[in-house]
Amino acid sequence: MKTDVEIAQEARLEPIESIADRTGIMPDEIEPYGRYKAKLSLEILKRLQDKPEGKLILVTAITPTPAGEGKTTVTIGLGQALNRLGAKAIIALREPSLGPCFGVKGGATGGGYSQVVPMEDINLHFTGDIHAVGAAHNLAADLLDNSVYFDNPLDIDPHRMVWPRVVDLNDRFLRHVIVGLGGKAHGLPRETGFDITVASEVMACLCLCDDLMELKARLKRIIVAFTREGRPVTAEDIKAVGSMTVLLKDAVKPNLVQTLEHTPALIHGGPFANIAHGCSSVIATRLGLKLGDYLVTEAGFGADLGAEKFFDIKCRRLGRSPDAVVIVASLRALKMHGGRPRSLCHQEDLAALDKGFANLAKHIENVKLFGIPSVVALNRFPTDTDAEIKLLEERCREMGARFALATVWADGGQGGVDLAREVMAACQETSRFSFLYDLNEPIKTKIERIATKIYGAQGVKYEPAAERTLVEIETLGYSDLPVCVAKTQYSLSDNPSLLGRPQGFEVTVREVRLSAGAGFVVPLMGNILTMPGLSRAPAAFNIDIDADGRIYGLF
CATH class of the missing domain: 3.40.50.300 (P-loop containing nucleotide triphosphate hydrolases)
Structure with a gap:
């Protein structure tokens, strides 16, 4: 065969x-x-x-x-x-x-x-395209660090720089990293991490825009950090948007x-x-x-x-x-x-x-x-x-x-x-389409409707960090955004081991992220990770190319 x-x-x-x-x-x-x-x-x-x-x-x-x-x-x-x-x-x-x-x-x-x-x-x-998304995303991360390095004119809180870096590979070793080591000439040490490129908010902005100028408008709204007073800092604030858009023009x-x-x-x-x-x-x-x-x-x-x-x-x-x-x-x-x-x-x-x-x-x-x-x-x-x-x-x-x-x-x-x-x-049949929730409903109501109606959960639990972020999102005026849940694909629940149609379960929101540019709120449920890892025997082991340029093992 x-x-x-x-x-x-x-x-x-x-x-x-x-x-x-x-x-x-x-x-x-x-x-x-x-x-x-x-x-x-x-x-x-x-x-x-x-x-x-x-x-x-x-x-x-x-x-x-x-x-x-x-x-x-x-x-x-x-x-x-x-x-x-x-x-x-x-x-x-x-x-x-x-x-x-x-x-x-x-x-x-x-x-x-x-x-x-x-x-x-x-x-x-x-x-x-995916490389362009990664380059645009990482340019914003670079300019964010650069702004803090050169006297921090925006008064960014070093502990609330929320824009990670990305790479289009499964690399668990980059989930949590420290950057800026090696002395002052090489940056300011801080803890950060990497997501996989396709999880980038830049990718979501690209997929939800109608043209280049609307993409640019979405990039302007991306929140990359917060000031010490709690004000959001956007990609526009760090003067990243023009260059990011240029990278995405094709x-x-x-x-x-x-x-x-x-x-x-x-x-x-x-x-x-x-x-x-x-x-x-x-x-x-x-x-x-x-x-x-x-x-x-x-x-x-x-x-x-x-x-x-x-x-x-x-x-x-x-x-x-x-x-x-x-x-x-x-x-x-x-x-x-x-x-x-x-x-x-x-x-x-x-x-x-x-x-x-x-x-x-x-x-x-x-x-x-x-x-x-x-x-x-x-x-x-x-x-x-x-x-x-x-x-x-x-x-x-x-x-x-x-x-x-x-x-x-x-x-x-x-x-x-x-x-x-x-x-x-x-x-040819009659469609009676309706959304699952109204945008003007509270974020928790939207999350709970998805969890109970779509997953079949009995309810939703929230970790303290998620509760705090939800309050902040509503205070900032973003409560009217739709919800984009991040959870395991292997179960209707947030537990990948529960196959079939689980009953009597609750889902746990451990973290919430605001994607203001893309225009949605992301609750992370269970142990879902935004940077996957490789298996013990990844597909990469079987992929090769011969002298004629013929590729083998790709599927």
């Missing part, structure tokens, strides 16, 4: 100019990055401003497990399938971070015959690539969904909706994380909601949620599947809370039995969800045709 990278390397790609032309993009609106990648001009949106938008399809999933679900693969396969049915479909995805690529999770370009290509480029440096433009079947794909922005808002850029979404009949996009991890943030954060920026939601599941993942060991998940076990269905049921309920029609996509594996499939379909239909099998890994777009038909039908 061929690996994903082997399939991608054997593919015959079309020149990116041909993909752009068929998508309706003019020659002067494309900036090629080699033969198969391109940046797109934001002038396209101005040209198409009066054109009606297509249908918006959001792909989410059950709570992820090591057994695998295949959300990105299904997203790509669905886009290919819609095109096979004669629709003009476009895909919008996030840019992969180097951290997971060299860690455990691997890349984020799909798999099998449902991939976006050139797979190696996209998974590695791509067009440099990153703000969305990237165009293609799938193995030459379906156009917009890949732009890369916030994680467990520690950030988990959606590709507003710009790419708006562009895809103007260029296609259908835009298929995804939100990270399960409907408790990426999808909730898509609805409550991104939809407020878009001014619209999805027409349908696809919830991806696999039988082996559901059996893990039902207590079956991973090593035995390939064996038929109707009891474990029925028990594990509780997790999928909660995600179906979560989508229903927002009033949007849903389709369950079963990502079928060769070991799935007819009896298991029949049981799952019965359970889904009992809950009022549409159901379809998908074999897009093995069969590409053809393996998603049944799913595409169900999705097209769901898009």
Whole structure:
């Protein structure tokens, strides 16, 4: 059986100019990055401003497990399938971070015959957007330290410098560091740390803006420190904004690539969904909706994380909601949620599947809370039995969800045709979308509504530090912002060991961060970390390149 990278390397790609032309993009609106990648001009949106938008399809999933679900693969396969049915479909995805690529999770370009290509480029440096975000973020950190070093004219409290540094790798050894050692000529010693670049507020600003000048306005509002009197110090105060914006001038433009079947794909922005808002850029979404009949996009991890943030954060920026939601599941993942060991998940076990269905049921309920029609996509594996499939379909239909099998890994777009038909039908249903909370409600009310309604928690506990920060945020006048929860992706709770549909639990908010530029408040629940670490045997061990430039081991 061929690996994903082997399939991608054997593919015959079309020149990116041909993909752009068929998508309706003019020659002067494309900036090629080699033969198969391109940046797109934001002038396209101005040209198409009066054109009606297509249908918006959001792909989410059950709570992820090591057994695998295949959300990105299904997203790509669905886009290919819609095109096979004669629709003009476009895909919008996030840019992969180097951290997971060299860690455990691997890349984020799909798999099998449902991939976006050139797979190696996209998974590695791509067009440099994430590096630009990291450079802009670290420039602000440098200028902040520099301001304190040169007589501290803003009277910044050295103990309340809240802007860390970032790097796009999983590096636990940088979570807590001391900088400025070596004597006065080398800086002033202080304790700080690193986040992974995709958790940067700069990344969130990039993904939520409409153009370069709005990005610049968001960067101005980023809070990097506090004065000794408690006044917030912004990126504008330390005179960082102009230079940060210059570094991001190309990153703000969305990237165009293609799938193995030459379906156009917009890949732009890369916030994680467990520690950030988990959606590709507003710009790419708006562009895809103007260029296609259908835009298929995804939100990270399960409907408790990426999808909730898509609805409550991104939809407020878009001014619209999805027409349908696809919830991806696999039988082996559901059996893990039902207590079956991973090593035995390939064996038929109707009891474990029925028990594990509780997790999928909660995600179906979560989508229903927002009033949007849903389709369950079963990502079928060769070991799935007819009896298991029949049981799952019965359970889904009992809950009022549409159901379809998908074999897009093995069969590409053809393996998603049944799913595409169900999705097209769901898009014709009436959507009664509503947000989970009003922005004018107290921050605690918003957090508790997410915890109780979406996670199924009994309540929320707050550590003293989190309580103090919430009071400060409200005093500063930021209580009307939406909430972007950071918690484990492996459980509906904040405890990664609680699989299935946990009952009777509370979640604990140990810290709260204000992202004034991005425009949301971030409660950190449980032991979630904004800088991941590598496993004992990371994927980096298996990645290599030969003398001809052929890459191996990337997935």
